[in-house]
Amino acid sequence: xxxxxxxxxxxxxxxxxxxxxxxDGVNLEIQQxxxxxIVGTSGSGKSTLLHMMGGLDRATKGKVYIKxxxxxxxxxxxxxxxxxRNIGFVFQNxxxxxxxxxxxxxxxxxxxxxxxxxxGYVDHIIHILGLSEKKRQMPNQLSGGQQQRVAIARALATKxxxxxxxxxxxxxxxATSQDVISLMKTTSREFSxxxxxxxxxxxxxxxxxxxxxxxxxxxxxx
Amino acid sequence: MNxxxxxxxxxxYKIYGIYGAAFFLLCAGIIAASHLDFYRKIIVPAAxxxxxxxxVFFILTIKKGVLSIFERCNExxxxxxxxxxxxxxxxETELARFTGKLERFVSxxxxxxxxxxxxxxxxxxxxxxxxxxxxTPIANILxxxxxxxxxxxxxxxxxxxxxxxxxxxxxLIRRLVEMSRLENGIIRCMPKKExxxxxxxxxxxxxxxxxxEKEQELLLECPQETAAVFDGKWLRxxxxxxxxxxxxxxxxxxxxxxxxxxYEMFVRIDISDTGRGIREEEIPKLFGRFYRSxxxxxxxxxxxxxxxxxxxxxxxxxxxxxxSRQGKGSCFSVYIPAFS
Numbered sequence: 050x051x052x053x054x055x056x057x058x059x060x061x062x063x064x065x066x067x068x069x070x071x072x073d074g075v076n077l078e079i080q081q082x083x084x085x086x087i088v089g090t091s092g093s094g095k096s097t098l099l100h101m102m103g104g105l106d107r108a109t110k111g112k113v114y115i116k117x118x119x120x121x122x123x124x125x126x127x128x129x130x131x132x133x134r135n136i137g138f139v140f141q142n143x144x145x146x147x148x149x150x151x152x153x154x155x156x157x158x159x160x161x162x163x164x165x166x167x168x169g170y171v172d173h174i175i176h177i178l179g180l181s182e183k184k185r186q187m188p189n190q191l192s193g194g195q196q197q198r199v200a201i202a203r204a205l206a207t208k209x210x211x212x213x214x215x216x217x218x219x220x221x222x223x224a225t226s227q228d229v230i231s232l233m234k235t236t237s238r239e240f241s242x243x244x245x246x247x248x249x250x251x252x253x254x255x256x257x258x259x260x261x262x263x264x265x266x267x268x269x270x271x
Numbered sequence: 272m273n274x275x276x277x278x279x280x281x282x283x284y285k286i287y288g289i290y291g292a293a294f295f296l297l298c299a300g301i302i303a304a305s306h307l308d309f310y311r312k313i314i315v316p317a318a319x320x321x322x323x324x325x326x327v328f329f330i331l332t333i334k335k336g337v338l339s340i341f342e343r344c345n346e347x348x349x350x351x352x353x354x355x356x357x358x359x360x361x362x363e364t365e366l367a368r369f370t371g372k373l374e375r376f377v378s379x380x381x382x383x384x385x386x387x388x389x390x391x392x393x394x395x396x397x398x399x400x401x402x403x404x405x406x407t408p409i410a411n412i413l414x415x416x417x418x419x420x421x422x423x424x425x426x427x428x429x430x431x432x433x434x435x436x437x438x439x440x441x442x443l444i445r446r447l448v449e450m451s452r453l454e455n456g457i458i459r460c461m462p463k464k465e466x467x468x469x470x471x472x473x474x475x476x477x478x479x480x481x482x483x484e485k486e487q488e489l490l491l492e493c494p495q496e497t498a499a500v501f502d503g504k505w506l507r508x509x510x511x512x513x514x515x516x517x518x519x520x521x522x523x524x525x526x527x528x529x530x531x532x533x534y535e536m537f538v539r540i541d542i543s544d545t546g547r548g549i550r551e552e553e554i555p556k557l558f559g560r561f562y563r564s565x566x567x568x569x570x571x572x573x574x575x576x577x578x579x580x581x582x583x584x585x586x587x588x589x590x591x592x593x594x595s596r597q598g599k600g601s602c603f604s605v606y607i608p609a610f611s
Contacts, residue, residue, distance in 0.1 A: 179535075179536050194535065224532075224534050224535075225534070225535070227532075227534050227537065227539065228534045228535050228536045228537055231534070231536065231537045231590070231606050232536060232537075234590050234606075235588055235589065235590060235606075238585065238590070239588075252594070255592055255593070255594055256590075256592050258555070259555070
């Protein structure tokens with residue numbers, strides 16, 4: 050079952066001579082439960098692609114379907130709610146809320162959605178990600194790797210259709226990166242969670258089930 | 272059916288009626304009020320105000336009713352999620368109809384789940400039967416062919432071939448049973464804290480003869496105190512399979528290196544060889560069931576080793592990663608949860 054599909058996706062910045070084709074006709078399909086890495090050099094359009102797939106930005110042309118919903122046809126408010134319920138994000142700089150503790154950060158998207166977290170499930174995630182002892186700590190008391198683990202837990206907690214990770218190891222040293230990627234790999238399997246990860250690190254990309262290479266806004270090999 | 276629906280919807284029609292009438296009264300009152308003298312100008316607005324208050328009260332009651340219906344729905348769903356039984360009230364209301372339908376849906380799914388579990392149980396017994404029933408005949412065949420080999424002087428070559436094939440059959444059946452057990456989740460992994468170095472020394476012990484035969488170096492680099500959480504029996508098969516492959520596909524006088532790196536959450540066991548390497552497009556297929564590389568078609572093997580290795584490592588909460596350079600060698604990295 051395909052969870053995410055892009056059809057002839059194009060994104061141009063600027064006008065006339067200054068026009069930059071960040072994405073130039075991207076067609077790809079991601080299946081349920083897949084762990085996909087998108088690799089490319091900086092400026093190849095991989096971050097733009099992830100922003101389009103996550104509905105953080107609108108495309109110049111083309112369509113993105115998540116679970117058969119055309120996300121660009123939604124109004125901004127609808128898209129916000131759709132994102133909250135269907136897409137989990139993991140960013141390079143973690144994006145944790147500094148005034149909330151680890152547990153509160155993890156259940157925040159669910160609380161925003163107005164329902165209470167399934168305690169057993171959330172505790173299970175916290176245990177797997179090795180955060181059981183850190184539940185009541187604040188983000189600034191954690192190391193980079195631990196903060197990223199909290200971000201992964203937060204993304205997993207809502208059981209989204211897809212998790213999009215933008216350079217999740219960009220701010221981490223190589224040993225911690227290995228840990229974070231390993232956790233993404235094993236949790237994606239355990240919860241049959243579809244994940245798409247952007248990276249420029251070939252070694253990290255090799256962990257994925259499938260590698261999509263992007264160059265000058267086009268997919269060169271998959 | 273239609274009558275029933277009307278009955279349960281009548282409440283709503285009544286609300287529409289009252290609301291509409293009140294609205295018209297208000298409008299008429301406002302128009303009339305503008306034509307009346309001073310005293311009436313006080314009384315009529317007072318009456319209208321009372322009417323408006325009544326309306327607000329009425330709307331609030333409806334809101335409360337609707338919210339209570341949703342609350343009940345949520346309660347029912349929670350019950351369904353947690354697997355607690357519930358039953359529909361015997362009333363002619365939409366809510367009772369909804370509850371009934373939900374109950375039917377839940378019991379349907381429940382039955383499908385129970386059926387699947389039953390089938391799994393059947394597969395389990397079948398597998399146990401197969402492995403048990405074939406064990407003795409194959410052991411006997413092996414025994415008799417060995418006896419034959421000892422006693423008969425002629426046809427020695429044929430007898431040896433017979434023994435070889437029987438051994439292969441025994442190996443194949445064992446692997447097939449193992450595989451379907453893993454696939455059906457019948458095997459219960461019992462991961463516990465173990466010392467990685469001691470575990471890898473066992474593996475080196477298992478395979479050093481084989482490596483020596485090909486004059487290969489088998490090296491281990493592992494910190495003394497690295498501990499991880501795994502099931503020794505299954506990981507030994509998995510890592511053993513990878514080491515065995517390394518020996519098989521590395522030319523004589525090559526080198527197989529096992530190297531351990533401990534991270535915070537995972538322990539990584541790298542098994543690298545100086546063999547022929549794997550083509551990049553083959554790497555994703557490598558772990559497929561019965562997959563044999565075209566380059567190794569002439570070598571012995573079933574194409575199950577890596578598949579089983581991966582399943583076994585997955586079962587303990589780890590995974591395997593491969594990197595390879597053609598002609599230079601391959602590196603299999605096994606990640607298993609660290610002890611924390």
